[in-house]
Each structure stands twice: as structure tokens, then as C-alpha cells.
Amino acid sequence: MTQQQTASIFGLLAVLAWSTVATAFKISLAYLSPAQLVLYASSASLISLLSILMVQSRLKELWPALQKNWRISLLFGAINPFAYYLILFKAYSLLPAQEAQAINYTWALTMALLAVPFLKQALKRSDIFAAVFCYFGVLIIGTRGDVLQLSFSNVGGVVLALISTLLWAIYWIFNTKDQREPVLGLTLNFAISLPLSLSWCALTGELGAIAWQGLAGAAYIGAFEMGFTFVLWLMAMKLTNSTAKIANLIFLAPFVSLFLIWSILGEAIFPSTVLGLLLILLGLLIQKLPVRMK
Template identity: 35%
Template sequence: MKQEHKAIVAAGIAVLSWSTVASAFKIALKYLSSFELLLVASLTGLLFFFSAVLLQRKWTLVQRLSFADWKRFAWMGLLNPVVYYLVLFWAYDLLPAQVAQPINYTWPIVLLVLLSLFTRKPIARKKYVGMFLSLVGVAFISIGSGHDFGGKSVSAFGVLLAALSAFLWASYWIATNKTKHVDAVVALFACFLLGTFYLIIASTIIGIGINSIAGILSGMYVGAFEIGIPFVCFGYAIRTSHNPALINQLCYLSPFLSLFFIYLFLGEQIAISTYFGLALIVSGIVFNSR
């Protein structure tokens, strides 16, 4: 198989993995609390990244990390996986998957605003068009009629949490700019090593009650297909592809495929407002990326 074909296959695996996790979140949250789900998923992700480091013979790169690197990863690990996923899982616990997923997907718009603030460079006027489209899309999804969502009103607090998750993820991506000198897999391993350590310490304080095989398996699925496999595959695709723009564009398929899985596995009747809102969100992101 040619290198470019391998890159596209790897990107396809990542996109397909990310497309299933919104449904997996909701299934796992039937058996586990947000914290318990994060603990199982983070342990799984850590195991995956540790295996990737060994298989790719990158352990020497871990040993070369400086004290300054470990200090940076100490707070990055607190941001991701701990705070980001706690907020995200809490949002999914309160909202229909078809609402939480598209709002979380607005993180590129949030990233644009944060980069402008940090670099003190004004946002190009044309990009306000993309931002407006995405924000209107969020409004459509958030205000979706109660009838559309099974007669249940959408939790305003859940919407706020989903929006906060987008802010946290954008913040994490800004933080990764400080670790560009570190191999991507090694960086993820370091973040999850420290993040999982924080979670284990917290679990001894607050206590956990994981006693469901279904919960453990669904949590492990989240760890593998939200955290482990897609990040490694997507990173490989970006590094090896001659057309990284195409690889990035494949990601836009993920939220739409996710709606199909939400309908298939969760039985949620996808509201018209969700389709329309998601189309606006993605259109705004694509417009700005171009």
C-alpha cells in the first residue's frame, strides 16, 4: 500500500472512531458516574500510549524529557484528561448526545478567538462570517424545541458545560504549542501518566463504586476509541500525508457520522434543528479554515 493510501486509511480509522464515541459516552454513563468513566477511560488511554511508546521504540525520548517538560506536562495533564473530560462527560450526562456533540465541536472557533487574544492580533474580518455561522448553529441546536427532543427541555447548564468543554479543548491545543519539540505520542503519554495519577489520588479521597462489567467495558471503549487509537492514527496520517489539508477535511465527516450512530445505538430521534445547526457549525469552521 502506498504511503498516501496508508495515511488516508489511518485518518479514516480516526474519523470513524471519533464518530462512535458520542454514543459510547451516553452508554457508559448509564453504568458509571462521570468521574468513574474518566478514570477507566484514562487508564485505558494511558495503557495504549505506553504500548505505543514501547512499540515505536520511543522510551529513550521519555527519558530525555527535561524537568521543565515534566512541569509543563504536570498542568497539561490536569487540563487533559482531568478537567476537560470531566466537564465533557458531565455535559453528556445532562444533554442528548445530538446536542452535546455539535456544541463541543465548536472548539476551532474558540481556538481562533483565544489565539487572537494571546497573540494580540486582530481576527481577520472575513473570519467573523465563519464565527457567526457557527454561533447561529449552536443557537439552533440549543434552542431545539422540546418536542424535537422527546418532550424534554434542553438543560441550560448542560449547554454551558458543553461550551466550556470546547473552551478547555481549545486551551489545551494552545498549550501543546509549548511542547512541539516533544514527540506527539510521548507528549500524550506524559499528559495521561500525570493526569491518571491525579485521578487515582482523587479516587482514594472521594471513593468509587465500579462494579459493572458493562460499565468497565464501555469505559475501556471510550479510552481506546476516543483517546488512544484516533490520536495516534490521526497524528500518523498528518505526518505522512502529502496532502494534510485533505486529512483535516476528513474530520468534518465525523460529526455527521456521529448523528447516524446516535440514532442507531441510542435511539435518539435526530431533530431537524440538530441537522441544520450542525451544518452551520461545520460550514463556519470550513469557511474560516479556508
């Protein structure tokens, strides 16, 4: 097996795992509040990341890295996983899984737009056209096709889903300045965010007993959405000789996810969701066009 084939397998496994999380979110949220899901999924993710570092014989690096980087770890941990997933899970609790996951795919466009003020990058004409397609797709999804009447199925859910893309984009923009080793840095983020999640649950009275189904769902999400799958993706990007080949695999995820939402959750897939998702993906493809705005 060639190095590129190995990279493709790692990338495909990561994409397939990420395709399951929208379904896992909705199942878990039937037993847990968004705050509880953040707490227990973050704990599961931290365990999986610590296991990876243990296999790599790198646990001894954690304490020195925390002493050196506790401020940036606190900043990143407050954004992701704490604030990002708290808002994302709340959006999923308010919206059908198909709508929340489709809107969430606009984060790549949000990141490109925020890179203009944050990273002083030039705005491309393709970014403007991409924004038109992506956010019109969000409008179609949020109104379930009733665009002219602007009759949103759940305004709060749509707004929260869009805010989550904003936080995710800001997190990755900040990551461009992060000098920490990725797996070690991610482990510190989750470790230092746990007191935040625990405090939030304590303040809101959400530290009671939970059903085993919720705990199992949180463990799955922690491993496959927040932790181990991220490492698979990093390995794929490290081994590939073509970043574009691996990055383009992510376009498979929303369609696999829709199939799982239909087959496991039993959600009837709205035509507006499919149309809106296609517009979002078209916008993301347009974003790749190398046309500069004059």
C-alpha cells in the same frame, strides 16, 4: 499503495473511530459517573500509549522525559484529560448525545478566537462570520429550535459543553509551544493526570465497585477517543502531502456520529440538531476563507 493513499486510510480510520465516541460516552455514562469515566478511560488510554511506546522500544525515554518536563506535563495533564473530559462527560450526562457532540465541534472556532489574545494572531473577517454561524447553530441546538423564546433544553449541559470547547482549544494553543515529542508527551500527560482523577474520585466517594459494562466502555473510550486514534491521526498528518485533504475528513465525523446515535442509542434526531450542526459546519468552512479583517 501510495503514501498519500496510506495517509488517507489512516485519517479515515481515525475519523471513523472518533465518530463512535459520542455513542460510547452515553452508553458508558449509564454505568459510570463522569469522574469514574475519566479515571478508567484515562487508565485505558495510558495503557494503550505505553503499548505503542513499547512496540517502538521507547519506554526507556519516559523517565528522563518526566524529570525534564514534569511541570508542563502536569499543566497539560490537568487540562487534558482531567478537566476537559470531566466537564465534557458531565455535559454528555445532561444532554442528548446528538446535542453534546454537535456543540463540541465548535472547538476549532474557539481556538481561532483564542489565538488572537494568546498567540497575538490577527483576527480575520472570516472568523467573525464563522462565529456568527457557529454560535447561532449552538443556539438552535440548545433551544431545540425555540430561539425566540430562548427556551434551553438544559442550560447547564449547554454551558458545560461550551466550556469543554474552551478547555480543548486552550490545550491545543498551549501545544503550539510544546517541544516534547507528541506520543511521548501525550503519555506523560495521561500518566501525571491519573493521581488527579484518582484523588477527585476519592474525595467525591466514587471509588466503589463498577459494572463490567462501564469498565468495557471506559476501555473503548480510552483506546479510541483518547489514545490510539490520536496516533493514527498523527501518522496521517505526517504522511500526507496535503494537510487540507486529511483535515477535511473530520467533516464526515458528525454525520456518521448522528447515524450511530440514532441506530444504536435510539435517539430521535431533532431537526434542530441537523440545522444547528449544518450551521456549525458552515461556520467552520467560512473560517478557512483567506479574507483578512481590515
